[in-house]
Amino acid sequence: MGGKSTPTLPAAENKLPKEGKDAVVKKDRANLAPSNRPDASKSWTIEDSELLYRIEGWGEPYFSINAAGHVTVSPKGDRGGSLDLFDLVNALRARNLGLPLLIRFSDILQHRIERLNACFAKAIARYNYQGSYRGVFPVKCNQQRHLVEDLVKFGRPHQFGLEAGSKPELMIALAMLDTPGSLLICNGYKDQEYIETAMLATRLGQTPLIVLEQIEEVQLVIDVAKSLGISPILGVRAKLSTQGVGRWGVSSGDRAKFGLTIPEIITAVDQLRSAEMLDCLQLLHFHIGSQISSINAIKEAIQEASKIYVELAQLGANMKYLDVGGGLGVDYDGSQTNFHASKNYHLQNYANDIVAEVKEACDERQVTVPTLISESGRAIASHQSVLIFDVLSTSDVPTGSPPPLQDEEHPIIRYLWETYESITSENYQEAFHDATQFKEEALSRFNFGYLSLTQRARAERLYWACCEKILGIARQQEYVPDDMEDLEKIMASIYYINMSVFQSAPDSWAIDQLFPIMPLHRLDQEPTCRGILADLTCDSDGKIDQFIDLRDVKHVLELHPFKSGEPYYLGLFLSGAYQEIMGNLHNLFGDTNAVHIQLTPKGYQIEHVVKGDTMTEVLGYVQYDAEDLVESIRKRCEQALQEKKITIQESQRLLQTYEQSLGRYTYLSSF
Ligand SMILES: *Cc1c(COP(=O)(O)O)cnc(C)c1O
Numbered sequence: 001m002g003g004k005s006t007p008t009l010p011a012a013e014n015k016l017p018k019e020g021k022d023a024v025v026k027k028d029r030a031n032l033a034p035s036n037r038p039d040a041s042k043s044w045t046i047e048d049s050e051l052l053y054r055i056e057g058w059g060e061p062y063f064s065i066n067a068a069g070h071v072t073v074s075p076k077g078d079r080g081g082s083l084d085l086f087d088l089v090n091a092l093r094a095r096n097l098g099l100p101l102l103i104r105f106s107d108i109l110q111h112r113i114e115r116l117n118a119c120f121a122k123a124i125a126r127y128n129y130q131g132s133y134r135g136v137f138p139v140k141c142n143q144q145r146h147l148v149e150d151l152v153k154f155g156r157p158h159q160f161g162l163e164a165g166s167k168p169e170l171m172i173a174l175a176m177l178d179t180p181g182s183l184l185i186c187n188g189y190k191d192q193e194y195i196e197t198a199m200l201a202t203r204l205g206q207t208p209l210i211v212l213e214q215i216e217e218v219q220l221v222i223d224v225a226k227s228l229g230i231s232p233i234l235g236v237r238a239k240l241s242t243q244g245v246g247r248w249g250v251s252s253g254d255r256a257k258f259g260l261t262i263p264e265i266i267t268a269v270d271q272l273r274s275a276e277m278l279d280c281l282q283l284l285h286f287h288i289g290s291q292i293s294s295i296n297a298i299k300e301a302i303q304e305a306s307k308i309y310v311e312l313a314q315l316g317a318n319m320k321y322l323d324v325g326g327g328l329g330v331d332y333d334g335s336q337t338n339f340h341a342s343k344n345y346h347l348q349n350y351a352n353d354i355v356a357e358v359k360e361a362c363d364e365r366q367v368t369v370p371t372l373i374s375e376s377g378r379a380i381a382s383h384q385s386v387l388i389f390d391v392l393s394t395s396d397v398p399t400g401s402p403p404p405l406q407d408e409e410h411p412i413i414r415y416l417w418e419t420y421e422s423i424t425s426e427n428y429q430e431a432f433h434d435a436t437q438f439k440e441e442a443l444s445r446f447n448f449g450y451l452s453l454t455q456r457a458r459a460e461r462l463y464w465a466c467c468e469k470i471l472g473i474a475r476q477q478e479y480v481p482d483d484m485e486d487l488e489k490i491m492a493s494i495y496y497i498n499m500s501v502f503q504s505a506p507d508s509w510a511i512d513q514l515f516p517i518m519p520l521h522r523l524d525q526e527p528t529c530r531g532i533l534a535d536l537t538c539d540s541d542g543k544i545d546q547f548i549d550l551r552d553v554k555h556v557l558e559l560h561p562f563k564s565g566e567p568y569y570l571g572l573f574l575s576g577a578y579q580e581i582m583g584n585l586h587n588l589f590g591d592t593n594a595v596h597i598q599l600t601p602k603g604y605q606i607e608h609v610v611k612g613d614t615m616t617e618v619l620g621y622v623q624y625d626a627e628d629l630v631e632s633i634r635k636r637c638e639q640a641l642q643e644k645k646i647t648i649q650e651s652q653r654l655l656q657t658y659e660q661s662l663g664r665y666t667y668l669s670s671f
Contacts, residue, residue: 044526052527052558053518054548057334058574062108062383069524071571073386075107077115081599086521088604089388089569092595097609098665099569100389100499102594104147104576106607108384110154115347116328116376117158123351129359131369133351136161136185138326139169141377141577146596146608148176151380155179161207163187163375167194174201183373184208185323187237187285190217195224199232209321211235211285213258218268222275234272235283235323236265238308242288242301259286265308269315281317283373284309287325290378294338295345298327299353306361313367323373324354330382332514332574333548341514341548347379378577385576387592388520389499391568392668394531396493402465403458410455412442416462423466428473429481435466467491485555489545492556493531497570498668501535501542502586505572505579509541514548520569522560530556533570536668537587590618590666616662626662633658 046065050056055063061077070086085103092101113135120133137151139162151160161182164170166189173184174197186198186208195217198208210232212218225232239259260268272278288301302324313319328350329343338344345353354372362369405417416438423431442459445451451459471487474480507513519527532545532555547554562568583591590613598607616626637651646654 044524046524048526049523053516053523054334054550055516055518057336057550058331058516058548059334062105062111063573065523067524069522071518071520071523073105073108075105075111075597075599077111079111081107083597083599083604085386085388085571086569088597089520092606095606097593097595098667098669100387100504100592100667102385102387102504102575102580102592104385104594104596106150106154106384106596106598109147109150109380112380112383113151113154113158113160116351116374116380117160119347119351120355120372120374122348123355126352127355127359129355129369131371133372133374134159134161134183135374135376136163136183137380138163138165138375138377139172140165140581141326142381143169143172143581144594144610146610147381147384148172150596152176152179155182159183161185167191170194170197174198174204174206177206180205181207183321185235185285185373185375186210187213189214190220192220192224195221196228199224199228199230202230202232207233209233209235209283209323211237211283211323212260212268213237215260215264215267218271222271222277225277225280226275231277232280233282234277234280235285235321236260236268236281236312237285237287238262238265238305240286240288240301240304242297242304262308265312269312269317273316278316279318281312282319283321283323284312284319284370285323285325285373287375288327290326291329291340291343292327293329293340293343295343295349295353298345298350299357302354302357303361306358309358309370310361310365310367314365319367320370321373322358322370323375326375326377328374328376328379330378330574330577332516333550334516335550339552341553381576382574383576387499387504387572387575388569389497389504389572391562391570392496392498393564394493394495394529394562397464397467397491398461399464399468402462406458410445410451410459412438412445412451413455413459413462416442416459416466420462420466420469423469423473425473425476428470429484431466432470432484432487435463435470439463464491488530488556489532491530492545493529493559494534495531495559495562497533497535499535499592500537500583500586500589500667501544502537502539503583503589504592505544505575506582506584507579508544508546510582512546514546514553515575516548516573517544517557517570518573519560520571522568525560527558527560529559529561531559532556536589539586542586585618585621588615588618588622588666590614592667593665612665612667614663615666618666619662630655630659630662 046069050065055065062074064072066072066084070084072082073085074082116135124133139148156179159179159182161184162173162177163185164173165187170186177184184206195210198210201208210221212234221234237259239256239261269278272281284305286301286305292298309319309322331343332341335342336344358372359369402420405414416435419431419434419438439459442451442456446456467487467490471491474484474487501509505515508515532543535542545555547557593612594610596607597604619626634655637646637655640646641648641651
């Protein structure tokens with residue numbers, strides 16, 4: 001691409017630390033969270049919260065904070081209308097929708113579709129591209145019926161289509177997509193049934209494009225086409241040599257799971273030509289992975305694919321479509337870098353690069369430019385859903401003034417006391433090492449029987465007191481040495497949250513994906529605590545201890561002191577892609593309640609309520625019949641009654657609670 005068309009990022013990008021070209025990047029090292037505040041002497045403002053939780057970075061234009069210190073949602077972006085998320089949650093709870101609660105904003109979905117289409121339209125105009133853009137939504141990203149229905153509806157003006165990656169997804173796409181002229185991309189492994197169904201759909205006026213992903217599929221497609229007498233639109237998925245970056249980098253390259261190598265593509269062309277079906281080959285597809293954080297990787301892939309595209313045209317294929325797959329990223333941490341939780345480009349840059357590169361490659365060889373297709377899932381579906389959950393309780397390390405020294409105190413305790421007394425801003429690092437060493441020595445003396453249990457307790461209290469004092473000093477410093485990074489983690493409170501990471505944020509557990517998480521309220525107050533989140537499951541992996549940060553990753557989250565009896569709501573944002581379907585039933589925590597909210601001139605309306613699983617439902621997944629279970633408890637009650645181990649009142653109460661519980665939500669109802 002000539003200098004003419006190199007898109008540039010707005011100035012904000014240039015202020016950030018520049019990364020090496022495509023290295024997988026660790027952003028600048030995180031130090032102890034220096035209070036991310038311009039002026040710590042002033043009282044806390046909502047601007048401080050904005051800065052701290054980076055809501056502008058990842059939330060624009062949908063999420064912000066209002067004067068009451070609550071998160072607000074503007075589901076139509078800058079086009080007006082916003083809702084106070086805290087008030088909304090309270091209103092939904094009043095309708096008996098318990099937490100955790102997934103709120104989907106259909107207007108956000110619409111806004112995302114329009115934005116994607118507008119960016120391509122702008123790029124097409126800018127480069128005078130003589131073709132069009134026809135996006136599709138990859139169903140695998142979120143298969144929920146209400147969402148797919150909305151997608152089809154909102155996509156209608158843009159002839160937005162669907163992509164299926166499996167037989168069941170094909171069933172969804174065939175039945176739901178009714179927009180004339182929109183595309184139905186058929187990906188994934190295929191058998192005869194899949195291919196037949198897809199081909200027959202042309203008779204219903206649909207435009208299925210069957211993408212050959214395995215060389216064996218070529219003959220199968222030829223045979224089915226001949227037997228049905230249908231001339232299908234075919235595509236090939238190429239294994240590009242360009243590697244994606246980051247977690248899904250392995251989706252491309254010669255050893256990728258899907259797609260045809262270049263020699264296989266040539267074989268497919270020959271096979272189709274001998275079957276007199278080369279005119280059916282109209283599409284080239286590639287997918288280099290999801291959440292491509294670097295624009296360079298995208299550009300390189302487009303360059304390679306464009307070259308393959310023109311070559312296929314010149315080999316005699318009737319080329320009309322170029323499908324660039326998914327990969328369009330989401331800036332989860334708002335840093336605008338090529339860190340895995342971010343992306344160093346905007347939607348407009350993405351569209352510009354695709355349009356410009358394809359046009360240049362086609363112009364060079366006088367090939368007609370293709371209709372461009374992207375299969376952007378994450379970028380369309382992420383923003384629309386927010387998971388809301390509440391804090392149930394917290395657990396803190398013991399802090400406060402240390403226990404006074406006793407007469408004839410054990411030397412190790414005296415050393416700890418002296419360390420505590422002598423901590424200053426000059427020696428705090430050394431003091432931390434000393435305190436840690438003395439605490440370890442105290443532990444080993446205890447194990448050898450030289451220290452009593454109460455002495456050990458005093459030693460530990462002193463150690464925590466040292467850590468607290470050192471942390472107080474460290475947080476005031478501009479620079480804190482790396483070896484002290486653990487201090488925040490050691491001192492972090494545990495916030496017990498009413499949700500299951502395995503059910504609602506599986507990627508946080510499985511692949512350490514970062515999601516923005518923040519309180520929905522109290523944002524006009526300073527969050528003076530530092531915590532990690534522990535979920536309801538009895539699994540030590542059921543926690544969240546990595547949080548977004550401008551630099552690298554934070555290991556503790558700033559939170560407000562939990563007041564028992566008062567709700568404290570947290571939101572996990574940008575969770576609309578992949579999480580719901582990949583969530584699992586660990587500990588039998590089921591699907592959460594979900595609601596679809598649409599903005600109206602007067603406020604909002606609840607379009608759909610999808611009740612979360614009841615205990616009866618999750619028990620049914622593992623083949624327990626609720627009635628059988630009740631029956632077995634009833635029998636045991638009878639037996640206990642006979643043996644006079646239980647009173648009739650107790651047995652009635654037990655049976656009643658047991659039966660009622662079965663019909664209830666699997667999560668805790670806190671207040
Ligand atoms: C998963 C997948 C997508 C969606 O990718 P996103 O990064 O979510 O946009 C698109 N195409 C194919 C073939 C996929 O496997």
